[in-house]
Amino acid sequence: MATGPTTGTDGRPAAPTGTARRRLAMGALLVLAVGWSITGLEVTVDRLLGAPGDAWDIFRRMFPPAFAEAAERGVVGKVFESVHIAWIGTLIGALASLPLAFLAAGNVAPAWVRVPVRQLFNVIRAVPELILAMILIPITGLGPWAGALAIGVHSIGTLGKWATEAIEGIDEGPLEAVAATGGRWASSMRWGVLPQILPVVTSQWLFRFEINVRASAVLGMIGAGGVGSELVSQLVFRNFPAVGAVLLMTIVVVLAIDTVSAAVRRRIIRGAGRAPGDVVGGDRNAAVLVDLTGIGR
Amino acid sequence: MNGPTVAARPTRPRPGARTWVIVGVLITYTVFAGRQVGFDISTFWNVWSNPLWEKFWPVPWDWVLDWHNVLDPLLETFQIAVVATLVGCGLALPLAFIMSPLTSPNRLTMIVSRSVMNVVRAVPDLFWAKLLVTAVGIGAFAGSWALSVFSLAVMVKLFSETVDGADPRPLEAARATGGRHLPVIRTGVLPTVLPEYVAYGLYVFELNIRASVVLGLVGAGGIGRVIEAQRQYFRFDRVLGILLLVFVVVIVIEQVSVAVRKRLV
Numbered sequence: 378m379a380t381g382p383t384t385g386t387d388g389r390p391a392a393p394t395g396t397a398r399r400r401l402a403m404g405a406l407l408v409l410a411v412g413w414s415i416t417g418l419e420v421t422v423d424r425l426l427g428a429p430g431d432a433w434d435i436f437r438r439m440f441p442p443a444f445a446e447a448a449e450r451g452v453v454g455k456v457f458e459s460v461h462i463a464w465i466g467t468l469i470g471a472l473a474s475l476p477l478a479f480l481a482a483g484n485v486a487p488a489w490v491r492v493p494v495r496q497l498f499n500v501i502r503a504v505p506e507l508i509l510a511m512i513l514i515p516i517t518g519l520g521p522w523a524g525a526l527a528i529g530v531h532s533i534g535t536l537g538k539w540a541t542e543a544i545e546g547i548d549e550g551p552l553e554a555v556a557a558t559g560g561r562w563a564s565s566m567r568w569g570v571l572p573q574i575l576p577v578v579t580s581q582w583l584f585r586f587e588i589n590v591r592a593s594a595v596l597g598m599i600g601a602g603g604v605g606s607e608l609v610s611q612l613v614f615r616n617f618p619a620v621g622a623v624l625l626m627t628i629v630v631v632l633a634i635d636t637v638s639a640a641v642r643r644r645i646i647r648g649a650g651r652a653p654g655d656v657v658g659g660d661r662n663a664a665v666l667v668d669l670t671g672i673g674r
Numbered sequence: 675m676n677g678p679t680v681a682a683r684p685t686r687p688r689p690g691a692r693t694w695v696i697v698g699v700l701i702t703y704t705v706f707a708g709r710q711v712g713f714d715i716s717t718f719w720n721v722w723s724n725p726l727w728e729k730f731w732p733v734p735w736d737w738v739l740d741w742h743n744v745l746d747p748l749l750e751t752f753q754i755a756v757v758a759t760l761v762g763c764g765l766a767l768p769l770a771f772i773m774s775p776l777t778s779p780n781r782l783t784m785i786v787s788r789s790v791m792n793v794v795r796a797v798p799d800l801f802w803a804k805l806l807v808t809a810v811g812i813g814a815f816a817g818s819w820a821l822s823v824f825s826l827a828v829m830v831k832l833f834s835e836t837v838d839g840a841d842p843r844p845l846e847a848a849r850a851t852g853g854r855h856l857p858v859i860r861t862g863v864l865p866t867v868l869p870e871y872v873a874y875g876l877y878v879f880e881l882n883i884r885a886s887v888v889l890g891l892v893g894a895g896g897i898g899r900v901i902e903a904q905r906q907y908f909r910f911d912r913v914l915g916i917l918l919l920v921f922v923v924v925i926v927i928e929q930v931s932v933a934v935r936k937r938l939v
Contacts, residue, residue: 411760414753418814418895428819431809461707468704503921505888507800508913511905515726522712591798598800598892602711608801612808620805624797631796 439621447622452607456630458521459603462596463589465525470532471582477533478540479566485544485552495541501534506592510601521602528589528596539581543574580642587638594627729910738915744900748919751896754818754889755882761818762825763875769830774837776845777859795827799885803894814895821886825878832877836870837863869938876931883927887920 447453480486481494510527517523547570555565597605604627611619738744769787771777778784803820810816840863848862890898897920904912 407760410756414756417750417753418757418818420815424810424815428810428815432806432819435805435809458710461710464704464707465711465713500921503924504917505884507888507891508901508917512726512910513721516720517712517714517717520712521710522714522717525711525713526717591796595798595800598804605801608804612804615808624801627798627801628793628796631798632792635796 435617438617439624441618442621442625443616443618444622444625446616447607447619447626450607450619452604452623452626455597455604455607456594456626459593459597459605459627460590460630460634462521462524462593462601462603463528463586466528466593467532467582467586467589469525469529470536470585473529474533474537474540475578477537478544479570481537481541482544484547484549485562485566485570494537498534498537498541501531502538503534504531506531506596507599510596510599514599514601519600524593524596524601524603527601528592531592532585532589536581536585540574540578543577543581544570547573576645580645583638583642583645587635590631590634594631726908726910729908730914731911733911733915733918735915737912738919744897744916744919747890747895747897747900748923750814751883751886751890751898752923754814754821754886754896755879757818758821758825758882758886759875759879761822762827763829763871763878765822765826766829766833767871769826770834770837771859771863773830773834776840776842777837777863779855791827791830794823795831799824800888800892803889804892807893812893812895817886817889817894817896820889820894821882824885825882828881829874829878832874833867833871836867836874840866873935873938876935880924880928880931883924 477494477497480490481498483491486494506527509530510523513523513526517526551569551573552565555569560568593601593603594605597603597607598609600606604623607623608620608627611617611623769791772779772783773787773791775784799820802823803817806819806823807816810819844866845858845862848858853861886896886898887901888898890896890900891902893899897916901913901916904910904916
């Protein structure tokens with residue numbers, strides 16, 4: 378059957394046909410999309426050329442950062458408040474999502490339970506934390522509790538989805554073993570599934586915690602506690618040295634937490650005898666994708 | 675050896691002292707953080723009697739599906755995401771090659787670019803938006819800037835890992851022909867990583883659509899601007915309508931992008 382690649386005169390395989398035309402079409406499509414998009418963005422040559430200068434100007438005015446002033450205003454406490462919010466939020470999300478994940482996994486739950494629970498995860502993931510916080514603030518009042526709850530609820534969506542994937546990836550042997558001893562559904566979940574997924578799920582929680590630290594910093598911007606409010610108020614007063622201090626403190630804490638958490642995750646996963654990069658239910662790319670976004674999926 | 679014996683049950687491993695210390699520290703921190711945050715369990719049932727809930731219904735669809743009110747800003751969101759994805763991913767391509775040990779021109783540039791990108795990534799996305807709004811003024815222009823930075827940070831990290839994992843043999847072959855640095859990368863690495871590059875680009879586009887929904891809350895244009903305005907008037911019915919619409923748009927884009935990505939990788 379195989380005829381082998383057609384060869385040209387010089388013995389080189391001929392270039393695949395149609396590629397050039399397709400490339401041209403793709404290029405044209407991209408150019409059109411960008412052209413059309415730019416028309417909507419109030420871009421003028423003037424602004425385009427001025428923007429880097431403006432951004433640089435602000436950046437320059439942040440130095441030297443006014444650490445003393447920021448510390449006096451309690452920014453250090455605010456940064457840690459963001460961490461507390463992220464921690465409590467992650468815990469709420471973790472505790473709520475784990476049981477739900479058992480109801481959403483294809484191999485352990487019947488379809489009539491699975492489908493609605495999965496849709497619930499999807500809907501939750503679609504609502505950003507900021508919007509959740511807006512809705513919660515009238516009940517809880519302005520403050521960190523609104524932020525923690527918003528993060529907790531939003532985390533249920535992603536954590537639930539990841540945990541479901543982890544459950545669906547288990548080895549079915551232990552399930553069969555529990556069934557053979559006459560165990561019920563609950564015991565097969567406890568002894569057949571939970572021990573298998575716990576390391577992966579714990580590292581997913583830590584992962585989400587890293588994302589949530591960034592998210593809780595942002596939540597402060599609408600008054601849901603944490604460092605965001607400081608950034609906003611210093612920017613309003615155009616007190617750029619203080620802005621620089623707030624930013625630097627946030628960056629240091631975020632980087633520190635990322636580093637420690639990544640190390641712990643690696644330790645947990647290695648302890649479970651898996652590949653180091655294998656974090657979210659075996660899909661390394663998914664793990665990396667989520668890692669970076671700060672928004673999460 | 676006196677006959678078959680019933681094997682004794684193995685003793686259950688007991689957690690060591692270190693485990694107890696870790697558990698203790700975590701519980702203490704949780705209690706402390708809960709206090710700091712103002713943990714209040716009553717919220718879980720008070721939520722249902724929130725006076726806001728009745729403001730969510732019915733959704734005024736004729737208001738939501740209006741060009742001037744919602745669809746135009748939604749289009750703006752889409753435009754911001756397109757521009758930001760292209761700018762961010764475009765800049766990410768050379769940067770990722772600089773950042774990867776396989777293709778970096780030298781060690782110093784690699785370390786410097788890696789550290790800079792780590793710091794860029796540590797700043798939350800809306801902080802960037804707020805800073806750039808202050809710098810270049812309120813509107814979609816600042817939003818597309820902020821999202822470009824954000825896409826760049828995400829894309830560089832994703833794509834440089836792909837470059838790290840690229841097959842070094844074609845690169846070696848290209849080097850063996852005596853090629854210079856750029857042509858070597860162009861012919862030795864780029865073709866092997868290009869499909870993943872496009873796939874990640876599409877993924878970043880999805881993320882950007884989601885992110886640009888909230889950009890407007892800090893004055894960076896798009897649909898978030900409308901959400902923020904309606905929230906201030908407590909028109910949560912309109913907010914809900916917008917959110918549902920965005921949800922549908924995001925799902926459609928996601929489906930298309932997932933289908934394309936499947937074909938690519």
